Amino acid sequence: MTTIRDVAKHAKVSVATVSRVLNKKGYVSKEAEQAVLTSIKELKYRPNSVARTLYHKTSGMIGLVMPDITNPFFPELARAIEDVALTYGYTVVLCNTDEEVKKEKKYLEALKQKYVDGIILTTSSLSLHDYHQLDIPIVALDRVIDENIPSVVSNNKEGARSATDHLIGNGCEFIAHIRGPVGLAPSDDRFLGFKEVVEERGTANIVIEADFQIDRAETVTRELLKKHPTIDGIFASSDVTAAGVMKAAHSVGKRIPEDLKVVGFDGVPIGTMLVPSLTTVAQSIYEMGALSTRLLIKQIEKIPLDSYYYELPTNLVVRETTNQTEESHD
Structure with a gap:
């Protein structure tokens, strides 16, 4: 294995000169620099990245x-x-x-x-x-x-407002929000956007917490739809949550969008793979x-x-x- 000393010997310069060329620090004459670069190429020398990291305290x-x-x-x-x-x-x-x-x-x-x-x-x-x-x-x-x-x-809050407005504009009269974890800023902002719109519009609503896991969303939504069968719109706090919502709706015999309209949040590719395809608030x-x-x-x-x-x-x-x-x- 070629070392920095081998390069220095081949180029007929000091180890310090090779180091300055490699690290691009300190003065090196054009002739010496060219000799070092030629030797590196001919000897197929590869600098020790670990050593360089330790020396410079950087790693790229x-x-x-x-x-x-x-x-x-x-x-x-x-x-x-x-x-x-x-x-x-x-x-x-x-x-x-x-x-x-x-x-x-x-x-x-x-x-x-x-x-x-x-x-x-x-x-x-x-x-x-x-x-x-x-x-x-x-x-x-x-x-x-x-x-x-x-x-x-x-802009999570504004995105949630547009989702909720869309559900109400499409005739939903009792809307559920399957919100993300409390204390997590994106899910808190989406909750606030939802609450602002339903309160401004006087729309019946219910909020239930889930994480962003499909199985958890499916479980809480199934229980929710059994307890409140008149829910006709759901705003899910993520597209993954929305996928769980759709599975739950299917399991209790709710047709989407005829009986239940669903909006997700994120705009990830999963939305186009679902059947029916998912209306969503797409993030950039x-x-x-x-x-x-x-x-x-x-x-x-x-x-x-x-x-x-x-x-x-x-x-x-x-x-x-x-x-x-x-x-x-x-």
Whole structure:
């Protein structure tokens, strides 16, 4: 295996000169630089990335911390983050926490020890002190952690308002909201948007909590429809939740959209695979991931940010679960 000493001997320069060429730091004459580069090529020398990481305390890696990779919303984000990171010369390390505090802490500590250059967080289970203590550039994606940590989110509240307005506009008189976990900012904002509209319009409503898992959503919706058979519209807090809602409706003999109209939230591909196809509030998922990556790289490279808060619009995509022929509304 070729070493840096072999390169120095072949190029007839010192090891320090080879190091300066590799690290692009310090003065090296043009002749010496060319000799080193020629020797590296001829000897097929590959720098020890681990040693370079330890020396520079950087790695060219970005940590991506996610709560649940099985939820199709998060792989969509990950794809955008990876695409943009690669164009800037960074690689992405994915960490799936399963929404467990201990697991998130363990991953963050491991990422810090590996000298990742920055972290994109789509979780927020730890305290603000824990995140600041990392002393690494951070971007919060799909949530707000602190005003001093850049955040990229969707306009969840306005998206929920459009979903609820759509159900009422299509004749729904008793609407249920299968909301996401209490205390999770996106699900809280969607709940608030729903409540604002039903209260403004005087529409009968009921709210029940579920997580973003299809089985849990199916279970709570089945119980809800048995207890309240006159529910004729459901706004689900995610597309995965909506899939569970549709399974529950089928199991109790409710036809969609004739007996029950359903709207989801996210705009992931699963919506077009369901039968009937799902009306949903689509987030700008790829744009969210891409923007968060650019913000992180700017921090890593010490480039000032124009803003620490970015809120992207949502779009109501109308499909068969609300029995409309039109394609979408902005």
